[in-house]
Amino acid sequence: VELDFAVDSVSIEREVTTLRDRRGRRVVARFVVNAAGLEGDTMHRRFGFAGFSIRPRRGELIVFDKLARPLLGHTILPVPTAHTKGVLVAPTVFGNVIVGPTAEDIEERTATGSTRAGLDDLLTKARRILPDLLAHEVTAVYAGLRAATEHSDYQLSAHPDARYVCLGGIRSTGLTASMALAEEALLMLRRPVIDHTRTAKVKASAARAVTESSATANG
Template identity: 45%
Template structure:
């Protein structure tokens, strides 16, 4: 803790991880401070894992600009880092006369947003593409470049690249206070004081609270929005080829039905505002509603088995756009209210933050030949480690996780400190049996590293 950093990033969600990567590659001395035992433990641990084009983002918004820049950079680096993508495309579905009337408006918005390849489809054309859809469908349009990705391997790759190239990460390290002396910040943490020239607030669900702590005020108020999901067995993935989207409303993108990169099929999320920033509880009636909604869209889903249920919180606020604010008088940038599109926009948001720091006068020498991590491929449609020789056997049979994969994760620079973190890195115990068969073997492996079951 004796180092003086150029930048301290508070929060290791997908946004904080992407910013850490960008600034480290730009030549900054970076430290990431995360209050949880592992990264992605807040809003980033639960989402629908879609890489959005921004076709329905508010025109001219900062959100749209970050999504589009982020999409482009993900495409550029995914091959280098061995990150997956499933270019399945999306269908925006209209079930009522009113929704059908909205389709041309949404397509015009997509065109205005630079997404020119959307195409209208009649009822017959849509059903030809997706024969398992409810026949009461009226019309749709297709967004070809909407894709599925792994929501956890991507931010792990971003932060791992930062660490390999000189950044530091402090976990179990909440920021308790801070002082700015006109040139440098001193942040108070349980691990001692941390000095940095600049502070980036990427605290997600606590972004407004951190602003109030460090700046004495906040220009936005986080209103946690809970999303619940139902995940169906992998046999269900055969029922659809596309991401199935509803006509969005003013407040939410609505309930989505889509495959996952791991070969399941999910239905969700809901959009439920609450005060609690920590707990995303599951509600039986709501989950039954989601199952019914899924079966309403894909009738054959009514007889499919459910593998798991989960819920997450999104850091929504009273404003529609991202709340990215520069505070040059305090050498601080706030990256707040990054809602459901954070996974798609993260790399673009990071580039935007880098430009804001340059506006503050921050200068550094970009790294000439940075190390690039190679992530384990977990996508169901790609070659996996269990198919290769010398993998030391299977640890989790449902998700086909090998001992070699698990051991590599437990020994890399971003090794998990918790059972939840291990699951996100490997998917062990996240399959159909939910750890019934592999739980003991997983715990034995974690015991060797001193990690306990949550």
């Protein structure tokens, strides 16, 4: 596992692909799966493809003290919208109660800090869903970014010529879908790589056959 390795260039060779970072380090692979999250579109363009752009969506969460746990017997989820599933109130496996997440589209891909506006929004919605919750202590706040795009669904694509598969735009449901995504990536990688040399020969042969057939018919 290579850590702190930001891909700066991609070289697709006959049998392998070489990835290099700005420090000159390299990784050589026969196949590449792009699961780069917030930089998924950047990696996709490194391979010469387009089709989607990452638009970070910040989600903030509030964690309440374990003393609030008796207030809740199950997850409470509002009616989802086209933009988000909405803010939920849920028990955790550690015995706490969480409220969140928010869904704020932003530009900065590293802005993982909590905001006053985001936390106020969560408290307002928590008061409406479970009023007694606000009498309990907040023990932690968290924020994270989802790799949202301009599309409503995941951006999965296979590029056999480049021995490359893209798993882009994977948002919060990616954890649940991870096993299915892995199986799909494997299926896409198993598709045969197109041999352009052979394809060119087949096309040339077909063209000659058509020409000869036309000449015979005209004769």
